[in-house]
Amino acid sequence: MIKVLSKVAKYWHTLRHLRLIQGRYRIKNTLLAFYSRRFPHRVKKSLLRRLPEHFELRANLGKATWFVRPRNSEQGMFSAADILNGRFMFLHRSKEFVGAVEWSNPEFTYLWDFNLHYFDYLCALGEGLGSDSSGKETQFARKMQDLIEGWIDCNPPPLKPGWHPYTVSLRTINWIKVFVNYPDLASEKARRSLYLQLLFLEKNLECHLMVNHLLENGRALLFGGIFFKGADAQRWLKMGLRILRQEVVEEILPGGGHFERSPMYHCIVLEGLLDTRAYLSAGGFDTSWLDTSIAKMCDWLSAIRCPDNTFPLFNDAAHGISATPDDLLHHATRLIGYRQTETHDCVRNCDQLFVLESPPFFCVVDGAPIGPSYNPGHAHSDNLTYELFVNGRRLVVDVGVYGYDPGKSRQYYRSTASHNTVVVNGLEQSEVWGGFRVARRSNPTLSRATQCGRTLIFQGEYLNRVDSAQRIKHERFVVIRPESWFLVWDVITAVSSVEAVSHCHFGPGWQVSAMTEGYLVQHECGDAVYCYPIDTTNVSVAQAQHAPEFGKELTVSKLEFRNTGEECVQSGYLFCVEPLPVDSKLRVKCAASGLELTIGNESEPIELHGAFL
Helix, strand or coil, X not given: CHHHHHHHHHHHHHHCCCCHHHHHHHHHHHHHHHHHHHCXXXXXXXXXXXXXXXXXXXXXXXXCCCCCCCCCHHHCCCCHHHHHCCEEEECCEEEECCCCCCCCCCCCCHHHHHHXXXXXXXXXXXXXXXXXXXXXXXXXXXXXXXXXHHHHHHCCCCCCCCCCHHHHHHHHHHHHHHHHXXXXXXXXXXXXXXXXXXXXXXXXXXXXXXXXXXXXXXXXXXXXXXXXXXXXXXXXXXXXXXXXXXXXXXXXXXXXXXXXXCHHHHHHHHHHXXXXXXXXXXXXXXXXXXXXXXXXXXXXXXXHCXXXXXXXXXXXXXXXXXXXXXXXXXXXXXXXXXXXXXXXXXXXXXXXXXXXXXXXXXXXXXXXXXXXXXXXXXXXXXXXXXXXXXXXXXEECCCECCCCCCCHHHHHHHCHHHCCCEEEXXXXXXXXXXXXXXXXXXXXXXXXXXXXXXXXXXXXXEECCCCHHHCCEEEEEEEEECCCEEEEEEEEEEEEEEEEEEEEXXXXXXXXXXXXXXXXXEECCCCEEEEEEECCCEEEEEEEEEEEECXXXXXXXXXXXXXXXXXXXXXXXXXXXXXXXXXXXXXXXXXXXXXXXXXXXXXXXXXXXXXXX
16 A cells, blocks of 8 residues: 555656646647557548648758768767668667668667667768769768658558657658758658658647657758648748747756756757758748857857866766767857857856866866756756866766666666765655656755855755655755865755765776775876765775766766764765875864865865855
8 A cells, every 4th residue: 555655646746747738738649649559540541631732842942051960980879881881870789781771670779769760860871962973972862762762661650669759850850951952862752751741740749748859849840841832831830930939938048058957958959959040041031039049058058068078967968969069069150150258267157057167177066956847857866966077087977878768777877876966864866767757856945156266166955855754955065176176065964863875976997996095096097186085984985887878888986975973964075186195184164154174284264155156
């Protein structure tokens, strides 16, 4: 009975945040999915009945300046040359098709098949057209046509995953991008299929999910509305513009960040909006409503960009899926004349992801809510976690994301213990479950940062809502003294006993070894930092899994700092670029005015005054 009540409570705390429109569309889409599975021939017949006998393409469309994403097969994704030879790689898993492509591959995850149906590789093949005169151009064109027609022949509506609204959205956009710049590839068969997919999409919008899925639905309808002429096209264009305008306002935060709080999805959405802007411009449409949002997103990306031209791996973020910050910013410069900020403040508030930057340290702290309340599907249980670079090298890392399939792996990568924060009394900070679900949430009640003199300070706190009866409050300070040290200090209170385990994960190539006092953290290239626990009862070196890219799992070192006490526990650790003198006693005092760090006989006041961001 207790298990049943617990399950009911989990569903209640998950569903109570949904919007009314999501509930309506959940019922509608469930019924449509049942009907499609039961009567697929009727769905196909209904679509064919709506297909006009003749349809026209919009004339006088100039070539669009699409974003050209550099491909790096070392990061687990395809290259154009591989596709030409029938080898498809997604998420570090590859398959070579001899002859026709198999559009359903149960040996891989559903996300692998989704990538196969997205047709992103079509744009990569398109980049090969006109690149040389050795005959390869013809091979690229033939391969593109074979892939399109092969998909049409093997994927009648409404067969999944090809006719999932999200794959329909991305595929139609990718087909149109190629057809716009290379009209000869748009055969009658391809145009006919494209029209059917758009007819299907407008009746199967993902309003039960909303977020980036609905934005992509809107982009696809807009692309189709510009590509075709006629009453259907006018309706798609109007609907697509309405959805896009609505979602751009909804999804882009005041500081320019994407509201799902994943830097990877920020880059994906920004790339999509850049291409949308290019297409609107090629069609002679107004783009002023989009330019401001694109510039804000570029500002945010420029501010949070890491020293190695990547982004923090918070929430569902991984390298190799989206373009790099530099590539996107350079394209925005070409497309809309975006001007990058040459210098940034040492402390930056990127929609509550806080950057503290002062050589040799570069730190990003997550003080943000877990995401949009009505769909935090890409959220992790990671309040007040951080990533840290030293001398441009990633030292402390977020563990990333390995995949989206529900199970132990997905749960591990979303858990509190897999982030650089504190597990208190064995509780998750937020109740993440399934593949994309969150029940009870513990959003930060305070997150702010400032610079006092040369010292950079972040302060954040939250109340744990997973078990409210314990009244667990976690307050964290992250402090940087330039060219000297980096301090993490946690203050945890509860109504009774407290058992706190603070986790700190190190990037690939870093090894941890115990010294007489503290720990030596040394990189295989020779760089070293020194870590000193403060007021901890036990410290252990452990191993953890780190997935910087989808489908790629590495074993890395981590430190676990344990402490126990009654009602209140205060502890932390200090990174130094130089070893401290032997027998240096470390103490931290916490008061209303701030902190005081004592190293040996010297005290360092850390005042919490001034203008916070």
